[in-house]
Amino acid sequence: MPSGLVALLDDVSVIARAAAASVDDVGAGVAKAGSKAAGVVIDDAAVTPGYVTGFTPERELPMIWRITKGSIFNKLVILLPVALLLSAFLPQAITPILMMGGLFLSFEGAEKVLEKLGGAKHGETLEDEITDPVAFEKARTSGAIRTDLILSAEIMAIALSEVADASLLTRAVTLAIVGLVITFCVYGAVALIVKMDDVGLHLAKKPSAGAQKVGRFLLRAMPVVLKLLSFVGMLAMLWVGGGIILHGLEELGLPAPAHLAHDLQHTVEHASGALAPVTGWLAYAVASSIVGLVLGAVIAVVIHLIAKARGKGAH
Known part of the structure; x- marks a missing residue:
């Protein structure tokens, strides 16, 4: 065989092995990053249904699709190029940016708590008379996409931390795959949740007694599920926002608040026996939620005072 052809085949073999190794690296990175981001994914799935419930059935799926495209x-x-650029040229900026997102989530969660306690509502809600349904739907969709941006930033940051030592190409492909898979999983689940009552109504009209029973169960369960998700979504904003702040302060050289939260977690774990993993996580989540609630409430009060001083009301 001519030596030039042998050399070419050797080069092809080297390239093939390198490509296979890159695929393996990406697969491993996706698996690690996806598992680490699972907590934020749950938060995202819990938060989003609140933005699309209460509308007419024919508008629910279009809204979810718009939010999916926005995500x-x-x-x-937005996030993939920024994450890659920051990791390459300014990695120290990632933590402060995430902390700003954590403050936003804390503010959103605290606003919802204040509303439930009888405080003034910020913006038009489903309980109010909707004067412009198109504008209201657009505002709700935009709000969901803004919240998704913060949660997505946390997901991408977690994914990036798991492949920080990989090549630029591996990091980029891993972040893209993680982002797409998580997006379709989250909003696929959201679509199933918000259409549960339609499925129940369809089954309730079937001639089969079994189908009717399942349909009636889904119809009865839907209000409970939505209330539970609304509550979980509110808590999710607080514990994710507070958790980001605690972790960020630790990264910036102020570890005391995070250490207190971890000390509480370890104390609860030691007292819980076999339930330690669950109770420990719950203790840290509660501590994070308290941090998020306090910071978010302070921001909310300041914003309302400024709005009142300007004579514009709270929006």
Whole structure:
């Protein structure tokens, strides 16, 4: 065989092995990053249904699709390039940026708590008379996409931390795959949740007694599920926001608040026996939620005072 052809085949073999190794690296990175981001994914799935419930059935799926497209744009067009650039040229800026997002989530969660306690509502809600349904739907969708941006930033940051030592290409492909898979999983689940009552109504009209029973169960369960998700979504904003702040302070050289939360977690774990993993996580989540609630409430009060001083009301 001519020596030039042998050399070419050797080069092809080297390239093939390198490509296979890169695929393995990406697969491993996706698995690690996806598992680490699972907590934020749950928060995202709990928060989003609150933005699309209460509308007419024919508007629910279009709204979810708009939010899904906004989430993909957030992850692939905004966050992916920013994450790669920051990790390469300014990694020290990642923590402060995430902390700003944590403060936003804390503010959103605290606002919802204040509303439930009888405080003034910020913006138009489903309980109010909707004067412009198109504008209201657009505002709700935009709010969901803004919240998704913060949660997506946390997901991408977690994913990036798991592949920080990989090549630029591996990091980029891993972040893209994680972002797409998580987006479709989250909003697929959201679509199933918000259409549960329609499925129940369809089954309740079937001639089969079994189908009717399942349909009636889904119809009865839907209000409970939505209330539970609304509550979980509110808590999720607080514990994710507070958790980001605690971790960020630790990264910036102020570890005391995070250490207190971890000390509480370890104390509860030691007292819980076999339930230690669950109770320990719950203790840390509660501590994070308290941090998020306090900081978010302070921000909310300041914003309302400024709005009142300007004579514009709270929006």
